[in-house]
Amino acid sequence: MLLLMISTVAASSRNVLYTGIAMSDERNLQPGKDMVLSVSITNKGSEGLKDVDVTVSLLGHFIREKNRIDRIKTGETESTRFYLRLPDDLHGYEYIKITVNHKEYKRTIYREIRI
Numbered sequence: 001m002l003l004l005m006i007s008t009v010a011a012s013s014r015n016v017l018y019t020g021i022a023m024s025d026e027r028n029l030q031p032g033k034d035m036v037l038s039v040s041i042t043n044k045g046s047e048g049l050k051d052v053d054v055t056v057s058l059l060g061h062f063i064r065e066k067n068r069i070d071r072i073k074t075g076e077t078e079s080t081r082f083y084l085r086l087p088d089d090l091h092g093y094e095y096i097k098i099t100v101n102h103k104e105y106k107r108t109i110y111r112e113i114r115i
Contacts, residue, residue: 017105018042020077021098026114032088035113040079041100043072053101056082058094059110063087090115 020040029035039054049072057064067080084096098109 017100017102017107018044019098019100019107019109021109021111023096023111023113029086029113029115031086031090031115033086035084035086037082037084037096037098038079039082039098039100040077041069041072042077043074046074048073049102049105051102052078053099054080055097055099055101056084057097057099058084058086059097060094061087061090086115 018041020042022038022040024036037056039056041052041054043049050070052069052072053066054069055064055066063084065082065084067082069078069080072078093112093114096111096113098111100107
């Protein structure tokens with residue numbers, strides 16, 4: 001399995017949450033199969049973060065998974081992995097929504113994928 005790494009810095013929580021996304025190589029995505037998505041969060045703030053929720057959705061298809069990262073210490077990175085089953089009728093371009101939510105910070109990222 002090949003992974004693509006895409007990284008962004010959260011705009012609303014500038015310099016606090018750094019989000020990295022690794023996902024299955026688009027050339028290998030197929031309808032009816034699992035797509036593997038790993039989301040890494042680095043705490044660039046001055047205080048530790050507790051109870052960070054990470055939600056991944058395939059827009060328009062009612063496919064959604066949510067994981068919780070219990071604690072991210074300052075300067076450390078924690079990751080969570082998702083396995084999303086792609087619908088059998090999925091073809092063309094679709095959007096994945098990744099939301100990182102903490103009581104003080106929230107970041108939403110959209111990624112286009114091609115099936």
